[in-house]
Amino acid sequence: MTRWMIAIALTATALCATAQSVEAEVRKVDKAQGKVTLKHGEIKKLDMPAMTMVFKVRDPKMLDGLNVGDKIKIDADKLDGQYTVTALSKGG
Numbered sequence: 627m628t629r630w631m632i633a634i635a636l637t638a639t640a641l642c643a644t645a646q647s648v649e650a651e652v653r654k655v656d657k658a659q660g661k662v663t664l665k666h667g668e669i670k671k672l673d674m675p676a677m678t679m680v681f682k683v684r685d686p687k688m689l690d691g692l693n694v695g696d697k698i699k700i701d702a703d704k705l706d707g708q709y710t711v712t713a714l715s716k717g718g
């Protein structure tokens with residue numbers, strides 16, 4: 627039982643590390659445009675240092691319940707030439 631639970635925990639940690647690994651803070655939410663301004667940490671995948679910038683979101687629904695000042699974790703990619711948040715989770 628204990629070994630099984632450790633295996634689950636390790637799997638969850640690995641998934642978190644590969645998926646929503648970038649910490650960010652919400653600065654502005656633009657639902658109409660499907661955009662969000664984030665102060666984000668380093669995004670190694672995109673070779674991008676920490677900064678504040680505007681992202682598109684893959685689905686405007688991802689902005690539901692998101693407020694300025696929220697601390698979130700994101701996964702971002704460059705889609706159609708635009709930096710896009712592909713996954714987002716609140717509260718780490």
Ligand SMILES: [Cu+2]
Binds near residue numbers: 666674675677678
């Ligand atoms: Cu950036």
